Amino acid sequence: LAKTTQPISMDSYEGQEVNITCSHNNIATNDYITWYQQFPSQGPRFIIQGYKTKVTNEVASLFIPADRKSSTLSLPRVSLSDTAVYYCLVGSSYSGYSTLTFGKGTMLLVSP
């Protein structure tokens, strides 16, 4: 079971780039790395997913080193509305759905 470790909280200012790193030393060969964003009183929202190297979409970038033991979510030019909890998940159905375990997440606070 690939356990994840993230910083509990991070602070940033509007317009800055934010990088949140997740450690997952026991990642299995079949596991994907998925990041979610959750606002208060809402369900988590899918942000980005990757397996290796770099993935970019309209919202964020995900950097995964060759050993896949960590990953970094990069949010370019954050705004106040990016204040949320960010979760890193590692797993896949091939490893068993029980592997899709949410860690404690990172509370990102963006200030003016």
Add this chain to the structure above:
Amino acid sequence: SAVISQKPSRDICQRGTSLTIQCQVDSQVTMMFWYRQQPGQSLTLIATANQGSEATYESGFVIDKFPISRPNLTFSTLTVSNMSPEDSSIYLCSVEDRGGRGEQYFGPGTRLTVT
């Protein structure tokens, strides 16, 4: 991405009673998931529900307490039985997209308070 709705959005129930939460998806999906999120905490997977088969429960969760139905590819229910104040939580359903990679889409959640 799938659009998921849940009913009710919130409820206040007395201990000893049961509540059934409904989850409706706007497209056919194979796997559905039920999570619990206690105030200020992360999400905990209760069970996975595959249409046409019994739900698979995670450690610490049992069918007698959290029976799940999955009658078709767009709908599922979770019942919280014989409730106690410790069951006060947000219950979320989700569905898997792009088969197998763990990309999930979540409903808005049901906020349950047990008095």
